[in-house]
Amino acid sequence: MKSGSNLEKVIASGKPAVTAELGPPMSADAHEVVKKAGILKGFCDAANITDCQTAVVRISSIAAAALAFQNGLEPVVQMTCRDRNRIAIQADLLGAAALGLKNCLCLAGDHQKFSAAGKLKGHPGAKNVYDLDTCQLVGVLKKMRDEGKQEGGDALEVAPRFFIGASWTPMADPVDFRPINLMKKVNAGADFIQTQGIYDIEGFRSQMEKIRNMGLHERTAILGGIIVPKSAMMLKYMDSSVAGVSVPKSLIDRMNKAKEAAGEDKKKARELQEQEGIRITVELIHQVLETPGVKGVHIQAIEWESAIEGIVKAAGLYPRPTFD
Amino acid sequence: MIMGSQKPIDEIWAMVKDFNRVLVFGCNTCVAVCHAGGEKEAETIASLVRMRAQQEGRTMEVKHLGVMRHCEPEYFEPVMDEVKKYDLILSTACGVGVNFLSDRTGTIPVFPGINTSFFGSVEAPGFFKELCAGCGNCIVHLTGGLCPIARCSKTLMNGPCGGTNKGKCEVSNEIDCIWYLIVERMKKLGTLEKLSEIQPPRNWATSRDGGPRRISLEHLREYEEKEEKAQATGGKKQ
Numbered sequence: 413m414k415s416g417s418n419l420e421k422v423i424a425s426g427k428p429a430v431t432a433e434l435g436p437p438m439s440a441d442a443h444e445v446v447k448k449a450g451i452l453k454g455f456c457d458a459a460n461i462t463d464c465q466t467a468v469v470r471i472s473s474i475a476a477a478a479l480a481f482q483n484g485l486e487p488v489v490q491m492t493c494r495d496r497n498r499i500a501i502q503a504d505l506l507g508a509a510a511l512g513l514k515n516c517l518c519l520a521g522d523h524q525k526f527s528a529a530g531k532l533k534g535h536p537g538a539k540n541v542y543d544l545d546t547c548q549l550v551g552v553l554k555k556m557r558d559e560g561k562q563e564g565g566d567a568l569e570v571a572p573r574f575f576i577g578a579s580w581t582p583m584a585d586p587v588d589f590r591p592i593n594l595m596k597k598v599n600a601g602a603d604f605i606q607t608q609g610i611y612d613i614e615g616f617r618s619q620m621e622k623i624r625n626m627g628l629h630e631r632t633a634i635l636g637g638i639i640v641p642k643s644a645m646m647l648k649y650m651d652s653s654v655a656g657v658s659v660p661k662s663l664i665d666r667m668n669k670a671k672e673a674a675g676e677d678k679k680k681a682r683e684l685q686e687q688e689g690i691r692i693t694v695e696l697i698h699q700v701l702e703t704p705g706v707k708g709v710h711i712q713a714i715e716w717e718s719a720i721e722g723i724v725k726a727a728g729l730y731p732r733p734t735f736d
Numbered sequence: 737m738i739m740g741s742q743k744p745i746d747e748i749w750a751m752v753k754d755f756n757r758v759l760v761f762g763c764n765t766c767v768a769v770c771h772a773g774g775e776k777e778a779e780t781i782a783s784l785v786r787m788r789a790q791q792e793g794r795t796m797e798v799k800h801l802g803v804m805r806h807c808e809p810e811y812f813e814p815v816m817d818e819v820k821k822y823d824l825i826l827s828t829a830c831g832v833g834v835n836f837l838s839d840r841t842g843t844i845p846v847f848p849g850i851n852t853s854f855f856g857s858v859e860a861p862g863f864f865k866e867l868c869a870g871c872g873n874c875i876v877h878l879t880g881g882l883c884p885i886a887r888c889s890k891t892l893m894n895g896p897c898g899g900t901n902k903g904k905c906e907v908s909n910e911i912d913c914i915w916y917l918i919v920e921r922m923k924k925l926g927t928l929e930k931l932s933e934i935q936p937p938r939n940w941a942t943s944r945d946g947g948p949r950r951i952s953l954e955h956l957r958e959y960e961e962k963e964e965k966a967q968a969t970g971g972k973k974q
């Protein structure tokens with residue numbers, strides 16, 4: 413075992429792994445983290461704790477991860493390259509390891525300009541860092557763990573033992589470079605990969621075929637990303653605006669139908685779409701898990717953590733494996 | 737070339753309004769090409785300031801002047817006596833010029849008349865684009881001659897982030913994703929496999945992060961010193 417994390421154990425057991433996501437609040441409200449941890453606990457093997465996703469200031473990933481951990485949920489710390497240089501990243505990760513956190517997902521991070529959206533003012537004028545990029549960050553974590561050295565070369569008496577993850581957007585431009593992109597992250601030391609949300613199963617499967625031909629599926633554990641759709645509007649938005657995500661028309665049509673079935677009743681329209689969204693999610697989970705080379709799913713129910721229990725149960729992925 | 741853009745006149749007015757004798761000092765090299773701070777633009781700014789002064793009932797002497805370059809003494813030394821007659825110099829050179837003058841004007845303040853923006857190209861008349869960030873350690877032989885430091889919004893070194901959308905950067909659909917262009921170009925050059933190599937963390941000390949930078953060409957400096965000495969000894973003989 414590299415880290416001995418629960419996620420690593422599930423993957424090693426050969427059973428399909430399930431990760432979920434926990435978005436920390438935009439205030440010092442620890443209770444919110446504890447509440448969400450309670451909702452997810454038992455229904456996933458680990459939950460990603462986002463690191464100021466879309467550059468919006470929230471409780472830091474490590475602090476929220478520590479809270480989740482104290483409350484019985486195994487966290488995956490997310491670490492972006494946007495906000496910290498290599499000094500801060502390593503210092504924070506030493507701290508995370510000292511707190512008992514064992515999984516870390518390396519990300520570039522959304523650009524700060526995304527923080528100003530809708531009603532939010534955000535911090536679009538912030539200075540970004542990008543001292544390291546994702547590949548380099550993965551390499552730094554591996555060096556700390558396997559060589560017991562800081563990036564600069566100084567020795568670590570106690571090395572942080574992380575199960576190292578990275579993200580992958582299989583279908584983003586330039587599509588024929590994406591397999592190389594994954595290969596670089598695996599070569600750098602990524603033990604597991606969580607993909608961007610998949611709706612276009614055919615597209616994903618054709619990329620996975622290339623990945624299998626490169627043998628990458630045996631060197632890292634690929635968890636297919638599933639973003640739980642809530643409404644027809646959300647699916648349309650993701651199809652048109654989210655990089656690397658395309659949504660088949662048939663899925664949008666299904667959601668539209670669910671919405672129309674409610675007539676003028678807005679509350680009912682929401683409920684019917686949510687139900688259809690969960691059905692779609694469960695189908696996607698099966699299709700992703702049937703794809704050769706896939707070792708699990710990463711289910712993101714954005715600001716809808718309560719949906720996870722039903723999804724995991726309906727997908728036949730409950731109960732989650734336990735180890736003593 | 738160094739590119740800049742004009743500051744709003746309100747901002748300029750706020751800087752100059754308490755001075756009596758103001759020189760708007762243009763630079764006729766880079767910033768003239770991008771129509772921000774050449775002698776012509778200095779003239780326009782001077783007349784805008786005069787008009788504003790009149791509107792506000794302020795008596796002010798505002799003149800303009802231009803030289804070829806603000807960043808080498810030989811160009812502005814001939815006009816230094818003239819320049820020193822004013823109690824404020826509003827330099828429309830790039831930031832280099834503003835600093836260079838400030839180091840040399842004693843008690844006369846030098847304020848910036850433009851916003852210095854980037855090193856760029858003249859893509860088309862009136863359209864300039866940032867192409868290099870002067871990072872001090874050029875690596876574009878690894879990236880098809882296209883710069884991921886200046887042209888990727890996240891200075892990524894190992895390929896595109898997940899935000900590339902239809903060839904555009906996640907920051908704006910008006911910005912090309914440089915990694916998309918790097919991949920396409922390297923495909924054309926037949927060198928795509930080079931991108932499989934992992935580029936290790938960079939040493940940013942050659943960039944601004946190592947503190948203000950300088951270049952000293954010792955051989956040239958030695959040569960010049962020798963020349964000066966030779967001239968001095970030659971002078972004695974005469």
Ligand code: SF4
Pocket residue numbers: 867868869870871872873874875876883884885886
């Ligand atoms: S790598 Fe550095 S020196 Fe080379 S073009 Fe880019 S910013 Fe300029």
Ligand code: SF4
Pocket residue numbers: 887888889890891892895896897898899900901904905906907912913914915916
């Ligand atoms: S979209 Fe392209 S240019 Fe923009 S940050 Fe990502 S890799 Fe860089």
